[in-house]
Structure formats: C-alpha cells, structure tokens
Amino acid sequence: METLAETGEITLKLRDVRAASGLSLSKASELTGVSKAMLGQIERGESSPTIATLWKIAKGFQLPLSALIGTSVLRDSSDANMFRTVTFPGSIEVKIVFPFDPVLGAETFHVSLTPNQCHESPAHAAGVTEEVFVLDGALDVLRDDEWVSLHAGQGLRFSADVPHGYRAGQTGAMFLNMHHYGQTAASEPVT
Amino acid sequence: METLAETGEITLKLRDVRAASGLSLSKASELTGVSKAMLGQIERGESSPTIATLWKIAKGFQLPLSALIGTSVLRDSSDANMFRTVTFPGSIEVKIVFPFDPVLGAETFHVSLTPNQCHESPAHAAGVTEEVFVLDGALDVLRDDEWVSLHAGQGLRFSADVPHGYRAGQTGAMFLNMHHYGQTAASEPVT
DNA sequence: TTCCCTTGTACGTTATAACGCACATATGAT
DNA sequence: ATCATATGTGCGTTATAACGTACAAGGGAA
Numbered sequence A, B: 001m002e003t004l005a006e007t008g009e010i011t012l013k014l015r016d017v018r019a020a021s022g023l024s025l026s027k028a029s030e031l032t033g034v035s036k037a038m039l040g041q042i043e044r045g046e047s048s049p050t051i052a053t054l055w056k057i058a059k060g061f062q063l064p065l066s067a068l069i070g071t072s073v074l075r076d077s078s079d080a081n082m083f084r085t086v087t088f089p090g091s092i093e094v095k096i097v098f099p100f101d102p103v104l105g106a107e108t109f110h111v112s113l114t115p116n117q118c119h120e121s122p123a124h125a126a127g128v129t130e131e132v133f134v135l136d137g138a139l140d141v142l143r144d145d146e147w148v149s150l151h152a153g154q155g156l157r158f159s160a161d162v163p164h165g166y167r168a169g170q171t172g173a174m175f176l177n178m179h180h181y182g183q184t185a186a187s188e189p190v191t
Numbered sequence C: 001t002t003c004c005c006t007t008g009t010a011c012g013t014t015a016t017a018a019c020g021c022a023c024a025t026a027t028g029a030t
Numbered sequence D: 001a002t003c004a005t006a007t008g009t010g011c012g013t014t015a016t017a018a019c020g021t022a023c024a025a026g027g028g029a030a
Helices: A014-021 A025-032 A036-044 A051-060 B014-021 B025-032 B036-043 B051-060
Strands: A093-101 A106-113 A118-121 A129-143 A146-151 A155-159 A164-180 B093-101 B106-113 B118-121 B129-142 B147-151 B155-159 B164-180
Touching (some): A014 A036, A025 A051, A036 A051, A106 A129, A146 A155, B014 B036, B036 B051
Antiparallel strands (some): A118 A164, A129 A155, B093 B106, B106 B164
16 A cells, blocks of 8 residues: 555645644544554555544544645735626626635626526536525526526525526526536545 | 445446446446446445546546535526525625525525615535625625625625625625525535 | 466455554653 | 652553455346
C-alpha cells in the first residue's frame, strides 16, 4: 500500500483540526479511543486509517467525517464574490447570489422569469440536488414528469439528475435556485 | 477491531451502488483496482476498508466519497416535510423551509425578526457555513466582530464556527438562513 | 444431460493498520 | 541547576485489511 509521502497526495486535515482544538495527542487519544501513536502516524501521513478509526476520530471531535477528509480550508467568499450580478445570456435572467463553493459543493442563483416563460433543464450529474424557493409570483416546477405548483414563500427540493423545468405563472416569477453537488472532497485523493 | 455485524452498525452503500450500476464484482474489481474478494467482504460488512481503498472505489465508480459512506438514499423531502412550520420557542420565529438532509448536509430556515430584534448565536461546530438571504426589511449580520448591513435581495455567506448574530432594522426583517454542515455522512457510524 | 463461462465466496499469504510501551525532547516549577 | 510532567516519535507485537488463487453454485448453449 502506498503512503501519502510516496504518492504526494493530500494529507488528512486531522493535524489542523487537532491544532485548532488545542488538544495534545494524548488527550485526543483518550477522547477518540484511538492510540496516540496511530493519531500521530495519520497526521504525518505515514498511515492510511480505516474508516472505522476515522469515524472514531470524527466522533471524538464531534465533527462530520468530511471535516477530516477533504483538503480545503473554508474560505470566506462573502466579500469578493458577493452580489455579483453576472447574468446568463439568452433565455432566462440569472443572478449569482452565492457563487459555487467547492467546499460546500453548493451555489445559489436568483432567477427571474417573465410571465408564462418556460425554461427546461436537462438532467445534471448524478447526485445533484436542487432547491427552489419562490420569492415572488407563481412558479410551476417539472419534477418526475409532473408539474408542481408553488407560490411565494414555498420551497421544493428535488433530485436534478433527471430532466426538469420551470414555468412562470401569468404574473411572472422570481425564485432562488440552490444547486447542491455531491461533495467536493471527492475531487482529491485521500491516500 | 470490531466488524459491522458485531457492532450492528451501518454498512457502506457499496452494494447498492454496484447493484445500481449493474457491475459484477469482477468488473468492479478491474474498474477500481481493488480485489474482488475485498469488495465482497466490504459489501458484506466483513471488512472495514481503508480510506485509501474507499477512494479507489469511489474513483472507479466516478463517485464522491460521500456516495459510499453515508446510509441514506436521497429521499424527496418535498412532500412530507415541506412547509412544516415548527417554530422554536423563545426568541425568534423560525420556520423550516428545507429540513436537514443528511445527504446534502444542509438545511434552510425562514426567520422572522420583529423590529430591532436581535439574536445572538454561539459558534457552531467547525466547518459549518451559513448563508443568509434577506427577503424583506433590513438586517445586520454580526460576522467577525463586525456588523454587515443587508437589505432585501442581498445575501451573505460566512463561516459559522465563530459567534455570530442577527439584528433586524426598524421595520423588522425576514430572511432565509441556510446551514451547510460539512458533510453528513457524519451522522452514522461506518464501522 | 455435458461443456463453458460467470457469478460470488472461502482459504492461505502478505502487507500494514492499530496497539502498548518505552524513549528523547521539550517546557515548567522549585 | 534538578526534578517533574507532558509533548510527540520510535519499536515490537498483534489484529486485520488486501491480495491472489481456488472453489462451489448458477446459468446458457451445444
């Protein structure tokens, strides 16, 4: 089995997490039930832990597993990218509310539809989920070959790995559209 | 080391994933580079794979790691849980727009604040990100010891692992509040 | 039926994850 | 300075993940 050093691939975020919590290896050991020797080796990339022990560690630190596997420190995208109003050409008017963040695997758009305007969308990649929250007007969402009617203040969550679509009512519609992509940790090897 | 059968804990979704793709153990083996014997044991819960091999599998199937670890088939929460108006007692009025989904690791609330009402929130777990989208009124968000002013139609994304807070303007405020937890898979043990 | 191929599982071996303990190096106190 | 405690790393042993091969069971096709 290859080691992290040999493959040059990413190290788990364990060291960062532990440093952040200010715990020693010993404390972390009794907290997680994993020997401190093992914890040390994992931090140094000398060992590729089992998901069982990874789970113990995450549980001990009360963190989700993803907090350990991905690289990527959460960067604050609020300043630079906030309120950017890049608008897609062509059919519908789309503003970027929250740009895509690889850590979250999510992005949010603000979509405006003219009265009775219809927009069809092909199937996205597997595992993609969309959320729709209607801000104003009436909106029909095509999900599983069925149109679901929504009005302002209502929301709908659905899998976007099948063809789907949006259709505004007679007064047009404005809605938030969140895209959730599987997870991003996936883009980097772990050992 | 305990086995899945002994601890009664969750099995990885490998069997489901492979069944869905219609591949045999042999095919899956040469696709992922993991021996078919190992794949079989993992499916039966007789072995707790290393994250290294888990990564190989995910890579072979072109899936994110999260597709293998969590349980939880993506359930459509649109029908049953939509518009549930569970309201927190005490201070602020919160409605659940999108309930927490372990697959997405995300949830969305609809929060209403009375004029000048203020709500402080302690630091959440590491890796938690919040997004705020103002629907109506004026809202100040405390982020990094600094109040950021938002009005209707604006959004703000920030790390929620530090204390933060919300303060409505003189006309009150309504806003969507999205919580992104790292990833999910965290809610269930893996071996 | 018999042959052939594929499915998934069982066995024996090797590689290594995980453990407990001991050690070297701090950092602090008296 | 010495003593004390705690840090992180190295070593030897055990448990087990991972491999390769061999095997029993289930189809087809002749």
